[in-house]
Amino acid sequence: MSKKLFVISGPSGAGIREIAAAVLDSxxxxxxxxxVTARKxxxxxxxxxxxxxxxxxxxxxxxxxxxxxxxxxxxxxxxxTSRKLVREQxxxxxxxxLNLEVERAAQIKRNMPEAVCVYIEPSEAVLxxxxxxxxxxxxxxxxxxxxxxRQKALSGxxxxxxxxxxxxxxxxxxxxxxxxxxx
Numbered sequence: 001m002s003k004k005l006f007v008i009s010g011p012s013g014a015g016i017r018e019i020a021a022a023v024l025d026s027x028x029x030x031x032x033x034x035x036v037t038a039r040k041x042x043x044x045x046x047x048x049x050x051x052x053x054x055x056x057x058x059x060x061x062x063x064x065x066x067x068x069x070x071x072x073x074x075x076x077x078x079x080x081t082s083r084k085l086v087r088e089q090x091x092x093x094x095x096x097x098l099n100l101e102v103e104r105a106a107q108i109k110r111n112m113p114e115a116v117c118v119y120i121e122p123s124e125a126v127l128x129x130x131x132x133x134x135x136x137x138x139x140x141x142x143x144x145x146x147x148x149x150r151q152k153a154l155s156g157x158x159x160x161x162x163x164x165x166x167x168x169x170x171x172x173x174x175x176x177x178x179x180x181x182x183x
Contacts, residue, residue: 003090004181005112006030007098008174009105009155010120011148013130015167019120020099022171023178030178031094033085036062039077052082070100070107081108095182102151109157116181118174119158121148126165 010016024030037051038059047053054062059078062068071080081098089096100108102119109117122130127148128141135141155161160177164170 002182003093003095005086005090005096005098005108005115006174006178006181007100007105007108007115007117008120009100009102009117009151009158010164011127011151012144013127013134013148014120014122015164015170016099016120018167019164019171019174020097022168023174024097026171026175027095027178029093029095029182030097031089033081033089033096033098035079036068036082036085037077037079039079051079052085066111069111070104072101072104083112086112095178102154106154106157116160116177117158118160118162118177119152119155120162120164120170120174121152122164 008016008020024032034048035051036054036059038054038056041047041053045051045053062080062082063071067083068080069083069086071078073079081100081104086096098105098108105117108115121127124145128145131141131144135144162170162173162177
């Protein structure tokens with residue numbers, strides 16, 4: 001049985017966190033990898049819980065050594081996924097599940113082509129309903145729908161697509177895909 005990296009991605013409102021949590025709770029062969037960052041640790045944070053923290057020198061060394069499967073900057077801080085940490089889980093006999101934004105998932109696919117990338121998306125009608133429940137205005141709904149459309153357009157690298165109109169059914173479909181891919 002081969003161990004694999006699975007990356008799920010999709011628009012805000014697709015239910016990715018909930019689907020990932022359901023799948024992780026239902027499997028003993030699946031683990032997660034703590035992301036890495038070059039930002040300063042906040043009060044109460046611990047290295048290895050939530051993030052592994054690196055100074056800029058350590059971060060740049062990871063980039064130069066090819067250890068970052070993906071990296072992004074957000075609000076002036078660097079975040080990413082360590083190839084070494086993913087490899088450690090795979091070598092220990094665990095499949096790995098990451099949930100990342102589309103652009104970050106695309107980086108992983110480029111840097112680790114054997115990763116299985118899955119685009120999770122509700123139908124346009126369901127996504128619009130979800131946005132209408134949380135948005136403050138129709139302008140916000142429209143802006144969110146535009147972002148979701150751009151993300152979908154970027155998702156051509158994905159190996160599979162799963163509808164998340166029903167999150168329980170989406171979790172079952174993801175479990176079935178993991179079973180097929182690791183059989």
